[in-house]
Amino acid sequence: MTTDDPRTRFPETALALVDDDPTTVIVYAEIAGQWFGRDAITRPDRVVNVGIREQLLVDVAAGMALAGAFPIAHTFAPFLVERAYEQIKLGFGHQDVDGLLVSTGGSVDMASMGRTHQTVADVALVAAVPGFSVHVPGTADEVDQLMRLAHRERGRHYIRVTAQQNSRSFDVSTPALHVARPGSGALVIVAVGPVLDATLAAAERISTATDLDPTVLYTATVRPFDGAGLRRLSGPVPDVVLVEPYLAGTSSHEVADALRDRPHRLLGLGFRREEPRRYGTPEDHIAAAGLDARGIERSVTDFASAQRTAAASRSA
Incomplete structure (x- = not known):
């Protein structure tokens, strides 16, 4: 029975892939034992628990890839990416082997557990390793789609699974931008994942309160980024707002490169670099970062107003 929680859909799909393909293995670091623990006992050659040793986790997964397996490596995002970054860079990137890294607990999913369990830099870090596709699914169905896509196509993939999710799923079998809300194309908001x-x-609040008509585009894949789609769906001189559920500006250079020959303004929204010193619920942290509906509305409205004020000053 499938679930609607992205965090539990991941192990369901992972075990299904192991069942369907004898070359697929799961490597995990204690975390997720409630899903994988029984299989680690009954088929230890296919489901491997390395204990709380995340660097070993990635090295074992890369070694299995060198031996011809397709590994699915999993633990919490700050441990999988930040703690084991050198192993990702060398074991997978330098050795040029295939595999799927799947994290949970990204950004502020585990905010109340403190700084050790928070990361907003994971996407930027993985994207810096050559050859990685990076996916940020917004629903459980998109998690399933992207895992099966990575398994089918092989290559190197990072899938970031979080508790926060959307109410609607898209066909994410390609990295194409989807039109979630049609608008004029003069103000384009690109929403990533959840x-x-x-x-x-x-966007609806902005449309109601102002004469702006935002176009909202959606993607669950940021590497590769659908630059051609952004060009096609934007106006000749667009304002672009990029909303990412991790470090602000992580994909800003992708947008800038896509529109490099077109006059445009760009605002990157996301979590800031400053470390939060007060801990609350994930929703508290999302609101503090301006990533709830009111925060996004305020940032986009201020961004658009600044352009109008500057234009009025130039014409005065």
């Missing part, structure tokens, strides 16, 4: 619902709510 921030879509908040972005759509913000």
Whole structure:
């Protein structure tokens, strides 16, 4: 029975892939034992628990890839990416082997557990390793789609699974941008993964309160980024707002490169670099970062107003 929680859909799909393909293995670091523990006992050659040793986790997965297996490596995002970054860079990138890294607990999913369990830099870090595709699914169905896509196509993939999710799924079998809300194309908001619902709510508020008509585009894949789609769906001189559920500006250079020959303004929204010193619920942290509907509405409105003020000053 499938679930609607992205965090539990991941192990369901992972075990299904192991069942379907004798070359697929799961490597995990204690975390997720409630899903994989029985299989680690009954088929230890296919489901491997390395204990709380994340660097070993990645090295074992890369070694299995060198031996011809397709590994699915999993633990919490700060441990999988930040703690084991050198192993990702060398074991997978330098050795040029295939595999799927799947994290949970990204950004502020585990905010109350403190700084050790938070990361907003994981996407930027993995994207810096050559050859990685990076996916940020917004629903459980998109998690399943992207895992099966990575397994089918092989290559190197990072899938970021979080508790926050959208109310609607898209066909994410390609990295194409989807039109979630049609608009004029003069103001384009690109929502990545689980921030879509908040972005759509913000866009409706903006449309009601102003004469702006935002176009909202959605993607669950940021590497590769659909630059051609952005060009096609934007106006000749667009304002672009990029809303990412991790470090602000992580994909800003992708947008800038796509529009490099077209006059445009760009605003990157996301979590800031400053470390939060007060801990609350994930929703508290999302609101503090301005990634709830009101925060996005405020940032986008201020961004658009600044352009109008500057234009009025130039014409005065």
